[in-house]
Amino acid sequence: MTVVAYTYSLETFFDDCRASLLADNGPDGQAAVRRHLLQLLRHPKLIYNFLGPDPTPGRSLLHQEPATGMHVFVHVYDSAGLSKPHDHGPCWIVYGNLTGHTDMIDYRRRDDGSQAGYADLEATRSYRVKAGEAELFPVGAIHETAHPEGPSILIRVISGDMDKVWRHTFNPAKQTVTDRPPRPERD
Numbered sequence: 001m002t003v004v005a006y007t008y009s010l011e012t013f014f015d016d017c018r019a020s021l022l023a024d025n026g027p028d029g030q031a032a033v034r035r036h037l038l039q040l041l042r043h044p045k046l047i048y049n050f051l052g053p054d055p056t057p058g059r060s061l062l063h064q065e066p067a068t069g070m071h072v073f074v075h076v077y078d079s080a081g082l083s084k085p086h087d088h089g090p091c092w093i094v095y096g097n098l099t100g101h102t103d104m105i106d107y108r109r110r111d112d113g114s115q116a117g118y119a120d121l122e123a124t125r126s127y128r129v130k131a132g133e134a135e136l137f138p139v140g141a142i143h144e145t146a147h148p149e150g151p152s153i154l155i156r157v158i159s160g161d162m163d164k165v166w167r168h169t170f171n172p173a174k175q176t177v178t179d180r181p182p183r184p185e186r187d
Contacts, residue, residue: 096134100152119177
């Protein structure tokens with residue numbers, strides 16, 4: 001009997017995601033990307049090899065996929081942080097924690113979006129994404145994230161270039177929504 005060792009690599013992860021999205025870029029393909037990210041999170045050495053022995057805080061592009069528009073980022077947090085409730089415009093996103101955890105709150109919009117600057121949000125779910133776990137946020141999902149005091153490493157797989165899309169930031173207490181235009185080109 002021959003035993004074949006299965007080795008997961010970053011290239012395998014990228015190939016798996018590409019194949020899944022080319023086969024179905026809808027909910028089933030997105031769910032497959034989440035499963036592939038969970039597989040990648042089981043191999044933390046792959047990310048540490050990319051980051052090096054002393055990861056620099058901030059965002060690093062791990063991969064950009066021309067065939068699907070997918071972007072994969074590694075975020076290294078060395079201090080606590082909290083985002084305002086936000087969406088990702090026309091993009092879906094998968095968050096996965098390599099280390100640390102991320103506290104999430106999901107929201108749903110109770111108004112119909114017809115009144116400029118106004119949004120009535122309701123928190124629908126509060127939970128923690130722990131190391132080795134991943135969550136999928138479909139197009140239109142609204143959520144906020146909180147990161148504890150570092151170090152914490154997060155992998156984000158996004159269906160497009162977030163620097164080039166319109167999105168929204170929400171203030172539930174004031175019932176406001178603010179448009180966030182595309183960002184200027186980064187170096």
